[in-house]
Amino acid sequence: MSLYESAREAVCQFQPSLRRARSWVPAGCAADPDRARAEAARRAATKSRRYCAANGLDRLWTLTYRGAGCHDTEQLREDVGRFFRALRAELGGKPFPYLWVPEWHKDHGLHVHFGMGAFVHRSKVRSAWPHGFEHSKRLTVPHGGDEFAARRQAARYLSKYVAKTFASDHDFGRHRYEVAQGFQPVPTLLSGSNEWELLEAASDLMGRAPLSSWSSDDEPDWQATPTRTFLW
Template structure:
């Protein structure tokens, strides 16, 4: 929680240094609404917009996780035969896959992210990202239920870092996550829209400034680098929320 958040007006930013990004907004000094204004899940006035916002938050968590752990290798797991249409079974299978993968690698620490993709005719495919080289044969053996594909996102041109590659991988996975919040068939996934290995979440730093520019400057001082990209809600004519800002910075860890 930000210091004196309830009575301080200004700009607040949640910065994730290891992911090289942060987002925040302006908050006035007016007291928060009481709990009677809480809207229960499924009772939103605008369900479409609520689903889009939920998808945006999920994509943000996924992007920060991939960036922090430099997950720059994308893979796909496909079932043989008629596929699998059972969401719970898929979750058990993918857990077994990553256990087998860790055993084969001889390492207990393996950050990863995975996202299911629904196909009406063939059930569920699984897209995943890891941050280290894994032999194709080991992936085949660990999955053992059909077909696999894996590739390093190393075609981004001279000067691209593992962070750049991880952000690109997160972009691919985020497309599938977004679909699960808007497409009727995909919503049956419920809480299984995506999953992350536990214990590798990025740390958050809470920043405050009186102005938006001051907030970006403060974040840049924290990361010892100017931002490579800054978005503000001024750029979105139909923006309905509080004035907001989001930015990315380069973070060297290669």
Template sequence: MSTSAVNRSLGRLIAADAGWFFSLYLDAGEGGGGFRSSYKPNRAFVAKGSAADPQRAAAEAGRRARSKLRRYCAANRLNRLGTLTYAESCHDPQELRSHLGAFFRDLRAGLGGAPLPYAWVPEWHKTDHGLHAHFAVGRYIKQRLIKEAWGRGHVHIKLLGDLPVGSGALFEARTAAGYLSKYVSKTFTDPGSQVLGLHRYDVAQGFQPIKLALSGHSPGDVLAQASDYLNGPPVTQWSSASVEDWAGAPAIWAQWGA
């Protein structure tokens, strides 16, 4: 093959990479994407903790964590919120995580041993009582069973109420994720809540929402493809075009269902 023919082939491959992409999480009923240029800038490696703008980097990391948590809760319809509190106190983040691991193993065993999707986040008490944990599950569980599995203090769990008429499990799960996300955000913005070297939240393995990669020539194109998969138009959508001082590449986001 001649040099010119090789160059033309490479040009077509590069051009094929350009366009709009969209990551659709079917079970979560949402997705996001943006415009991808054929130009690929060289990105220098930045060591952890060495960002030029640490506050902005922390805010972006928090946004990504909240998005992942929301999609997980939505995909698994985690619409019941619970709290686990120590009778005494716990000030050791590693010990809390060990206790939570035992709690969910015992809870799963008490429910018959079947896999159980869940999510949890830690929080520091405003007083000197130390740590407690908030969690979400997607099925009714007797409070007695939760208390027995925890065995270290007080428990509370509830199905979310005071929601708009007609709200389904998907809307409930997104609302639950919103509550959990508030505590996750603290670990990025509040120095006293940071847990370096430890997960800021955790979820049951094996229940991550599957991502479907879509591509097209415009925002409307990829949104139409996503809407075909989800049998209707999005109920909520956002575009960077609506942000006057948007500095990044063009981006879009949308949710389906209620």
């Protein structure tokens, strides 16, 4: 079991005593490309969701281009790279966690969605992004609700955009999403003879039982290692 305490999530996988020999398959040569793409999308969405939840990225922004827009992924990456360097300078120079993902618009080319975990005045974002327009919103929970629920809601929101890039036929260049390095959640590794033993150990560390769970047994097309996910 990998327990991501900062993301309040644990992933439990069964590891058989005997493992099948697996042959290496070159990139782009999968027997079922559609399934390979779906698996890649699932893994990317999971990693991005966990990153957002762990770092509290509940402030969501969209950056767009004015005029005819941007239709070059390399240009977009250069612009976004300069944007985050400029924004960091505007905020005092200290690194901060963020995740950004590109999206194609049918009329205006590329734009960017990104998440942050701290309030930033719109004027600072506007100063760092001279190419067009910006829009922001913060996901909140009803009064008295669990603030971590807003983190998860925002995390799911952004991870859907990440998964969407894998389903798209558009070219997104080298990577389909980017995160600030140095803020990835680090798991505590647990091992045991069964999932209930692991769940008890994880619950002791988290201080309570999980709020929800998911099982690969409920997925008819699941072909990977049997997996359980628990959320606190």
